[in-house]
Amino acid sequence: MSVKNAMTADFLRSAYGGESMAHMRYLVWADAADREKFPNIGRLFRAVAYAEWAHAKNHFTVLKDQVGDSSVTAGAVFGLTNTVENLQGAIDGELHEVDQMYPVYLNAARYQEEKDAERSFHFAVEAEKQHAELFKKAQESAKAGNDIGDDKFYVCPVCGYTVVEDDLPEKCPVCGAKKEVFKDF
Numbered sequence: 001m002s003v004k005n006a007m008t009a010d011f012l013r014s015a016y017g018g019e020s021m022a023h024m025r026y027l028v029w030a031d032a033a034d035r036e037k038f039p040n041i042g043r044l045f046r047a048v049a050y051a052e053w054a055h056a057k058n059h060f061t062v063l064k065d066q067v068g069d070s071s072v073t074a075g076a077v078f079g080l081t082n083t084v085e086n087l088q089g090a091i092d093g094e095l096h097e098v099d100q101m102y103p104v105y106l107n108a109a110r111y112q113e114e115k116d117a118e119r120s121f122h123f124a125v126e127a128e129k130q131h132a133e134l135f136k137k138a139q140e141s142a143k144a145g146n147d148i149g150d151d152k153f154y155v156c157p158v159c160g161y162t163v164v165e166d167d168l169p170e171k172c173p174v175c176g177a178k179k180e181v182f183k184d185f
């Protein structure tokens with residue numbers, strides 16, 4: 001994996017920064033959900049945090065030959081108030097990635113014929129669509145004062161594809177990984 005063009009490299013660095021912060025933010029919001037007696041929403045945050053780690057790792061790996069320091073500017077959501085608002089931050093962050101960030105980054109990578117970056121951005125955007133839907137359902141429950149159900153979540157360690165137990169496929173539909181390698185939460 002490697003990258004040759006400066007613009008795609010910048011987008012990879014920014015996406016790495018954004019995914020890294022999302023990973024951290026979701027772990028903090030998971031603990032907050034636990035404190036509010038929403039342990040299953042806490043599990044959802046931890047599952048998605050793992051998916052964001054996979055995205056950050058993929059972007060970082062594509063940049064492996066770009067050795068040295070960089071200042072990284074990336075979108076970040078702030079706030080630690082209550083789980084309903086934290087979930088709104090999560091939904092907003094995911095939708096920004098789905099509707100704005102990754103479509104632009106993907107097109108840049110395609111234009112610059114950066115196959116590895118294109119794959120890394122593609123993996124991420126497909127997972128973020130699911131994350132937005134999972135967080136929306138969780139927010140509906142939290143608004144009504146309820147936790148979500150106790151179904152396990154499964155996350156593909158290669159691309160971050162995230163599903164509930166009942167929807168676990170034989171092979172990851174995004175990257176082809178076998179279900180045996182999925183991590184459960």
Ligand SMILES: [Fe+2]
Nearest residue numbers: 094127128131
């Ligand atoms: Fe996500």
Ligand SMILES: [Fe+2]
Nearest residue numbers: 156159172175
């Ligand atoms: Fe996958």
